[in-house]
Amino acid sequence: MSDRTTSSIERRAASTTVQATVEQCYAVGVDVVSYPSWIESLESVVIESTDADGNPARVRFEASGLGRRSSYVLAYDLTERPAVLGWTLVSGDLARAIEGAYRFSDVTEIEGAPITRVDYELSIDLAVPLPGFVKRRAEDKIMEAALRRFKMEVERVAVGG
Numbered sequence: 001m002s003d004r005t006t007s008s009i010e011r012r013a014a015s016t017t018v019q020a021t022v023e024q025c026y027a028v029g030v031d032v033v034s035y036p037s038w039i040e041s042l043e044s045v046v047i048e049s050t051d052a053d054g055n056p057a058r059v060r061f062e063a064s065g066l067g068r069r070s071s072y073v074l075a076y077d078l079t080e081r082p083a084v085l086g087w088t089l090v091s092g093d094l095a096r097a098i099e100g101a102y103r104f105s106d107v108t109e110i111e112g113a114p115i116t117r118v119d120y121e122l123s124i125d126l127a128v129p130l131p132g133f134v135k136r137r138a139e140d141k142i143m144e145a146a147l148r149r150f151k152m153e154v155e156r157v158a159v160g161g
Helices: 022-030 033-039 132-158
Strands: 006-017 042-050 056-065 068-077 084-092 095-110 113-126
Touching: 006 132, 022 084, 022 095, 022 113, 033 042, 033 056, 056 113, 068 095, 068 132, 113 132
Parallel strands: none
Antiparallel strands: 006 113, 042 056, 056 068, 068 084, 084 095, 095 113
């Protein structure tokens, strides 16, 4: 487990509902190469390895934000697909540890349209200390992209737009 210091962003969790199926949510989540089209801070995504089904197993991300550039590699855990899309840090220049997951669960149908609950969890242990207001700004940006932008992208894809 990561040490909790002034440089770490505490485990955060948030949720939303999406007008799409669990499978549609999972498909957007696992399509990591499309992330830069809907996550502004991502400059590039390179799949370094895939699993036997061709899904990403190890992925390199190049990102920028808050005046810094960052490079990191995540290992994906797809063992509970399509209900869970999880990841952990393999290597990175600004983080010592990253653990996260999207969790997808059927909620209901409204007028025949599926509704999925999306829970997002993230814990980051930064390698560099940041002032509190900078950490809060980073947390807000991560959570915004992780949920609001994810919801927008899933619903765009689900309706074929």
